[in-house]
Amino acid sequence: MSEVQAVSRRWRRPPVLIRNDFWRRAIYSGALLYLLLAIGTLEVDWQRAYEGLERGARFLQGFLTPDFTSRFDQIQRGMVESVTMTVCSTMVGILISVPIGLGAARNISPLPVYLVCRAIISVSRAFQEIIIAILFVAMFGFGAFAGFVTLSFATIGFLAKLLADDIEEIDPRQAEAVRGTGAGWWQVVNYGVQPQVMPRLIGLSLYRFDINFRESAVIGIVGAGGIGATLNTAMDRYDYSTASAILILIIIFVMLAEYSSGYIRKWIQ
Amino acid sequence: MPVWQTEQGPAWRHRTTTAQWLHWLGWLLAAMAFVFCWQIMTVDTKWFFVKDAPSQAADLFSRAWPPKWSYVNTLWRALWDTINIATLGTLIGVILAVPVAFLAARNTTPSHLVLRPFALFVIVASRSINSLIWALLLVAILGPGILAGIIAIALRSIGFVGKLLYEAIEEIDESQVEAVQATGASRAQVIDYGIVPQVLPAFAGICVFRWDINIRESTILGLVGAGGIGLQLQSSLNTLAWSQVTVIFALILATVIFSEWVSSRVRKNII
Numbered sequence: 121m122s123e124v125q126a127v128s129r130r131w132r133r134p135p136v137l138i139r140n141d142f143w144r145r146a147i148y149s150g151a152l153l154y155l156l157l158a159i160g161t162l163e164v165d166w167q168r169a170y171e172g173l174e175r176g177a178r179f180l181q182g183f184l185t186p187d188f189t190s191r192f193d194q195i196q197r198g199m200v201e202s203v204t205m206t207v208c209s210t211m212v213g214i215l216i217s218v219p220i221g222l223g224a225a226r227n228i229s230p231l232p233v234y235l236v237c238r239a240i241i242s243v244s245r246a247f248q249e250i251i252i253a254i255l256f257v258a259m260f261g262f263g264a265f266a267g268f269v270t271l272s273f274a275t276i277g278f279l280a281k282l283l284a285d286d287i288e289e290i291d292p293r294q295a296e297a298v299r300g301t302g303a304g305w306w307q308v309v310n311y312g313v314q315p316q317v318m319p320r321l322i323g324l325s326l327y328r329f330d331i332n333f334r335e336s337a338v339i340g341i342v343g344a345g346g347i348g349a350t351l352n353t354a355m356d357r358y359d360y361s362t363a364s365a366i367l368i369l370i371i372i373f374v375m376l377a378e379y380s381s382g383y384i385r386k387w388i389q
Numbered sequence: 390m391p392v393w394q395t396e397q398g399p400a401w402r403h404r405t406t407t408a409q410w411l412h413w414l415g416w417l418l419a420a421m422a423f424v425f426c427w428q429i430m431t432v433d434t435k436w437f438f439v440k441d442a443p444s445q446a447a448d449l450f451s452r453a454w455p456p457k458w459s460y461v462n463t464l465w466r467a468l469w470d471t472i473n474i475a476t477l478g479t480l481i482g483v484i485l486a487v488p489v490a491f492l493a494a495r496n497t498t499p500s501h502l503v504l505r506p507f508a509l510f511v512i513v514a515s516r517s518i519n520s521l522i523w524a525l526l527l528v529a530i531l532g533p534g535i536l537a538g539i540i541a542i543a544l545r546s547i548g549f550v551g552k553l554l555y556e557a558i559e560e561i562d563e564s565q566v567e568a569v570q571a572t573g574a575s576r577a578q579v580i581d582y583g584i585v586p587q588v589l590p591a592f593a594g595i596c597v598f599r600w601d602i603n604i605r606e607s608t609i610l611g612l613v614g615a616g617g618i619g620l621q622l623q624s625s626l627n628t629l630a631w632s633q634v635t636v637i638f639a640l641i642l643a644t645v646i647f648s649e650w651v652s653s654r655v656r657k658n659i660i
Contacts, residue, residue, distance in 0.1 A: 133582075136589050137659075155480075158473045168532040176530040204426035211423050246642055250521065250609050254626065259445045261438035264430050311403075338519045341613060351522065355529055363526075367518065374517035 182360025183367075191354070191362045198350030199369060201264045202336040205346055209268045210329045213275025218321075220276060221283030228287065228295075228309065237280070244277025253339040264345030271332045271339075278331070282324050283317065290316045319388055326381035333377050337370050449631060456635035464621060464640055470535055471617035471644070474610065475603040478542025483596050486547045490554035496566075497558055497584065508551070515548030520606045524615040538615035542603050549599050557591040558584065594656045601652035608641045 138144040188195065223229045223237035253270040260266040295312035303311065340348025347366060354363040391405040404412065438445075491497045493508035524541035531537045561584060569583035611619020618637060625633040 136586055137593060154476070158477060161469065162473065162477075162535060164536045165532060165534055168534070169536055172531045179526070179530055200429060204430040207426040208423060208430055211419065246645070247638070248605055248609065250612065251638065251641070255449070258449055259442045261435055263433055263435070265434045265439060268430060334517070334519060338521050341521060341525065348522075352525065355525055358529070367522070370522075371514060371517040375513060 179360045179364075183364040185361055186365040186368055187361030188365045191350075191359070191365075194350050194353070195347075195362070195366060195369065198340070198347035198366070199373075201267075202333065202340075202346040202348075203373075205264050205267050205271060205336050206329060206333045209271035210275060210325065210332050212268075212272045213279060213328065213332075214325050216272070217276045217278075217280035217283065221280040221287065222309065224280060224284035225287035227290075227292065228305075228313065237284070241277050241281045241284070244273055245281065249274045249335045249339055250342060253342050253344040257343045262343040262345070267336060267339050267344035267346055270344055271335060274335070275328055275332065278328055279321075279324055283321055286317045286320055287313060322388055323385040326385055330374070330377045330381050334374055452629075453631040453635045455632065456639065457630075457632040458636060460633045460636045461640065464618060464637065467611075467618040467621050468640065468644065471607050471619075472604065474535060474538040474542055474615075474617050475600060475607040475648075478539045478607070479546055479596065479600045479603050481539065481543035482546025482599070483550055485543065486550035486554060489547060489551040490558060491580070493551060493555040494558035496561070496563070497580065508555075512548045512551045512555075515544055515546075516552065517548075518545070520545035520603075521610065521613060524610045525613045528614045533614035533616070535616035538607060538610045538617055541610060541615055542607060545606070546599050546603065549602075550595055553595045554588065554592055557588045557595075561587045590659050593659050597652045597655045597659075601648045604648040605645050608644065 135144055138147060220237045220240055223233045224241055226234055229237070249270055252273055253266065256266040256269045256273075260269060290313060294316065295308055298308050298312035336346040337348045337351070340346040340350070341352050343349070347370060351363060351366045351370075354360075354366060391402050393400045393402065489508045489511055492499070492504045493512060495501075495505070498505045498508070520541050523544045524537055527537035527541050531540070565587065566579060566583040569579050574582065607617050607619075609619045609622070611617045611621070612623050614620070614623075618641065622634065622637045625631075625637060
């Protein structure tokens with residue numbers, strides 16, 4: 121009797137994540153099964169990986185002694201290309217995504233326009249930048265122009281969607297009040313909608329500027345220009361010191377872009 | 390709000406004259422920056438190729454259509470590899486990210502001067518470098534294959550999961566922690582009973598979210614040799630077999646939509 125009481129008085133911690141017994145067991149054992157299968161079918165050439173460690177040490181050595189000078193020309197060209205690509209594509213992307221974003225907001229645009237704009241957005245969002253870059257490089261040829269088109273296209277999907285979602289969530293009373301004064305569609309958008317979404321649109325644009333810079337460092341791998349192309353060449357030549365210099369520059373630029381855009385966003389809001 | 394007194398009474402305007410001029414100045418500066426960057430960017434552009442783009446696109450499309458659907462049967466193994474890269478990479482990344490997040494959070498870090506800046510640096514470095522670049526480095530070191538892909542995904546995930554998790558840890562309710570402390574719990578017990586239950590739902594959400602992104606990213610890691618369906622994509626691109634490329638794109642799209650659906654379902658159930 122006393123023992124039973126002692127047992128039942130002891131507090132047992134309830135399961136933290138999934139309360140339902142059956143689902144918890146099912147999900148956990150399913151995960152375990154998958155893990156065993158996945159690891160079982162893994163084909164890893166451990167011999168090659170082990171041999172690579174020596175190369176890894178060499179890479180680390182190169183990383184600790186970054187070499188900015190001997191390939192300074194290429195690094196500078198790549199960096200300038202990346203930055204200009206980012207600036208141009210962000211601006212063009214914003215200019216195109218504002219009308220598409222307006223069209224994709226159900227509360228201010230008619231159904232046919234809404235469907236067309238939403239379709240454009242989903243096409244742009246479905247594939248990631250690198251796949252779009254492959255297609256545009258095939259169309260426009262190698263170089264920064266293909267990268268510019270890629271980043272602009274990707275910006276449209278991102279900005280227009282978030283802008284449209286934002287417009288759909290505005291306070292309708294303000295737009296209603298403006299409409300009540302006899303304003304036309306343009307005036308409602310200009311005086312009733314725009315002031316409500318502007319701070320967030322600026323914030324999102326700055327954030328996208330950030331992302332575009334990061335992506336501009338990647339799409340060069342498939343031939344779309346920018347610092348990624350320089351990095352790829354350096355890696356192909358086993359020139360680890362230059363590669364590490366490029367990586368350090370990328371990290372510094374990304375941090376600069378992130379902090380300055382965060383600062384401006386805070387200042388605006 | 391600027392109001393002018395005119396003979397007809399007060400007149401309302403959107404902006405003051407100064408604000409209006411500053412506004413135009415801002416637009417002018419933006420336009421100048423754009424033209425300047427455009428000039429530099431297009432120095433090396435071959436306009437002939439750009440003008441040629443519509444016919445190139447038409448040509449590409451005619452080659453890519455109809456897709457060679459029979460090719461899909463050779464892709465299942467690559468797809469399985471892709472999913473494994475994403476899942477195992479997320480798993481390793483999360484395991485590494487948890488201690489980093491606890492070191493980086495202001496309220497749980499053991500040392501503000503040494504370990505916290507170090508953890509923040511790890512997070513920033515991991516976040517600034519795209520997983521494709523991580524894969525590029527790792528393929529050079531470890532050789533082409535699935536292992537480089539897994540580690541690349543893991544390294545990129547540390548920053549993402551670490552950042553979101555340490556922000557979640559900093560936003561917890563301190564009174565619960567104090568209550569656990571008041572019972573005489575040790576430091577580890579405080580974390581286990583006071584902090585973990587509070588951040589666990591957010592943590593699970595972050596992990597699934599990152600897994601979803603990783604599925605997306607692991608489909609292209611093969612472009613630099615890090616295994617998965619990207620390898621098939623690369624070889625099809627190299628042989629200009631665009632009808633196979635269409636099939637691969639369709640499969641990638643289906644996978645991405647599936648993973649997005651799973652992650653949104655799971656997150657909806659947790660939060």
